Amino acid sequence: MSKPLKKPDWLKVPYDPKAVNEVASLMKDLKLNTVCNEANCPNLGECFMKHTATFMILGSHCTRNCRFCNVTHAAPETVDPDEPENLARAARQLGLRHVVITQVTRDDLPDGGAQQFAECLKALHELCPGTTVEVLTSDLKGDHDALDVVLKAGPDVFNHNVEMPKELYSKVRPQARYERSLDVLRYVKETYPNVLTKTGFMLGLGEMDEEIDVLMDDLIETGCDILTISQYLQPSPEHYPLQRYVTPEEFEQYKERALEKGFRFVMSTPLVRSSYRAAEAMEGAKESRAE
Amino acid sequence: MEKEIKMPRLREEMKEGVLCAWLKEEGESFKKGEPLYEIETDKVVNQVEAEEDGVLEKQLVEEGDVVPCGEKIGEVRVDE
Numbered sequence: 001m002s003k004p005l006k007k008p009d010w011l012k013v014p015y016d017p018k019a020v021n022e023v024a025s026l027m028k029d030l031k032l033n034t035v036c037n038e039a040n041c042p043n044l045g046e047c048f049m050k051h052t053a054t055f056m057i058l059g060s061h062c063t064r065n066c067r068f069c070n071v072t073h074a075a076p077e078t079v080d081p082d083e084p085e086n087l088a089r090a091a092r093q094l095g096l097r098h099v100v101i102t103q104v105t106r107d108d109l110p111d112g113g114a115q116q117f118a119e120c121l122k123a124l125h126e127l128c129p130g131t132t133v134e135v136l137t138s139d140l141k142g143d144h145d146a147l148d149v150v151l152k153a154g155p156d157v158f159n160h161n162v163e164m165p166k167e168l169y170s171k172v173r174p175q176a177r178y179e180r181s182l183d184v185l186r187y188v189k190e191t192y193p194n195v196l197t198k199t200g201f202m203l204g205l206g207e208m209d210e211e212i213d214v215l216m217d218d219l220i221e222t223g224c225d226i227l228t229i230s231q232y233l234q235p236s237p238e239h240y241p242l243q244r245y246v247t248p249e250e251f252e253q254y255k256e257r258a259l260e261k262g263f264r265f266v267m268s269t270p271l272v273r274s275s276y277r278a279a280e281a282m283e284g285a286k287e288s289r290a291e
Numbered sequence: 292m293e294k295e296i297k298m299p300r301l302r303e304e305m306k307e308g309v310l311c312a313w314l315k316e317e318g319e320s321f322k323k324g325e326p327l328y329e330i331e332t333d334k335v336v337n338q339v340e341a342e343e344d345g346v347l348e349k350q351l352v353e354e355g356d357v358v359p360c361g362e363k364i365g366e367v368r369v370d371e
Contacts, residue, residue, distance in 0.1 A: 007336050014326065015337040017299050040302055042335040233334035271335075 004237070008245050010270055011233075015045035023048040026093060030086040033060045035102050035275070040070045040235055042271055054100040054136070054275040055087050057120060058113045062104040064138075064175040068163070068205065070235035076108045084119040088127035098279035099124055100159075102136035107175075112140035114149035121153035132156040134198070134278050142180040144187055151192045157226070157282050158188045159198040161274050162219065165211035172205060172240050182222055189223035196264075196285050200228035200274040203254070206243040212254065220261050225285045227258050228276070229268035246270065264288035293348070296365040298358040299339060301332055307359045311336060315347040328364070345369035 027034055035056040036044045047053060059077035062069070080086075091099045101120055106113040117135055124133055134157035140146040151158065162185075166178040181199075189197050199219055203212075219227065229251060234242040248269060255268035265284035267276065298308050312329040315321055326338035327347065349366040352358055 007331065011334075012329070012336045012338055014340060015299075015301065015330075016324070016340045016342075018342050020301075037302070040332075040334060045337060236333055 004234070005242060005245060008247075010248055011042070011231075011245075013042055013045055013271070014049070016049050019049040019051075020045060023051060023053055023094070026090060027053070030090050031080065032083070032086055032090055033057075035071075038071050041273055042233060043273060043276055047276075051094045052096060053094070054102055054278075055090070055120075056102050056104065057083055057087065057116055058103045058106050058109075060104065063107040064105045064173075066163075066173045066176070067240035068172050068202070068232060068235075070239070071104060076104075076106055079109070079113075079116055083116065084123040085127075087120050088123035091124060091131065092128050096128070096131060098132045098134065098282065099128070100134045100136060100275040100278050102275065103138060105138035107141060111146045111149060112138060112143060114140055114143075114146035117150045117155075118153035121150075121155060125154065132279070132282065134159055134275070134282065136160070136275060137184075139176060139180050139184050142177075142183055144191075147184065147188060148191075151188060151195065155195060157196045157198055157278070158192070159200075159226075159274060160184050160188075161200045162215070164201055164205055165207050165215045166218075167211050168205055168207060182218055185219070185224050186222040193223075196225045196282060196289075197223065198226035198228070198274075198281070198285075199224050200230065200272075202230050202232040203246045203251075204232040204242055204244055205240065213257075216258055216261050216263075220263065225264045225289070226281050227263045227266045227268075228272050228274050228281070229254050229258070229266070230272040230274075230276075231270035292369055294345075294367050294369055295363045296327070296367055298360050298362050298364050299330070300360040301330065301337060305332070305360055307357050308332065309357050310352050310354060310364060312354050313347075313350050313365075314338065317347055317350055320344075320346045341367075343369045 033056040034053045061074040065073035135155040136159040251268045258266040309331045345367045
């Protein structure tokens with residue numbers, strides 16, 4: 001096993017143990033999971049200090065085993081019927097104005113978990129009126145009916161991550177399919193044009209610059225509005241090996257390139273994650289659309 | 292009042308951490324929210340912030356030491 005690369009200065013993050021514990025215990029009390037915790041997110045300290053979090057529904061066990069991801073791959077758990085209401089209560093208690101809900105991939109469920117998303121949206125609309133909601137879904141096996149169930153429940157933003165260029169899928173995300181993810185984004189935009197669509201990918205997995213170019217072109221072709229570009233951070237020595245740390249300057253160049261290609265809003269820095277400062281991204285895209 | 296600083300458990304599954312750097316010298320005072328020391332985890336370097344105003348009395352581990360979670364790494368004196 002090769003020695004881990006030395007972490008650059010731009011990967012230093014603040015950590016306030018007290019604030020982190022407050023949010024963590026609220027989630028525990030309400031039997032909720034956050035992707036912040038399950039994915040070992042580098043921004044957990046910053047976000048929990050601001051009392052914001054991204055809910056992860058349908059358990060903490062994922063039915064896929066992507067080599068870049070820290071979420072546990074294990075037998076799926078029973079769907080909790082109280083989860084939608086608990087999630088809405090937590091959002092109200094935290095005073096969230098924009099809620100992001102993601103999921104573990106549930107290939108075992110006929111609808112991939114779409115109905116639980118719809119229930120969460122319903123609970124949030126009832127308990128937290130005026131709060132905007134962003135869903136960050138799996139590819140839901142590319143099932144348009146399942147996507148309809150989620151979209152008809154009225155999210156403001158639909159996010160689905162393509163994660164990396166096509167060339168890396170077989171090595172890093174063998175259970176996902178590049179074309180299927182593009183189809184998901186395209187279908188949602190074509191069928192629900194008023195919903196903002198969003199996607200993200202990582203750098204540092206060994207991608208080539210030309211591959212990123214093709215990836216951006218493919219995403220723009222789906223009509224995607226918002227793009228996040230982030231540094232891959234290897235969760236453990238057992239995960240897919242990090243190839244390199246991309247500098248903040250290079251991230252800025254990719255951002256400019258993405259904006260030139262036509263994305264309405266782009267977040268591109270090493271520590272950006274797909275739900276990082278999600279309200280800001282949504283507002284930015286709305287303003288750009290209004291112009 | 293004297294208080295111990297212990298290696299924090301930043302994640303449920305974390306068993307030990309690397310103290311990469313002290314950001315305050317022995318005898319140096321700090322304000323609540325100021326970073327006191329750095330802990331490296333798999334993904335990032337965490338700058339752990341002070342929970343109250345005080346003075347760093349003792350650094351009990353060296354930079355680069357691997358320390359089990361919950362073990363004493365330093366002593367601080369905080370305002371009553």
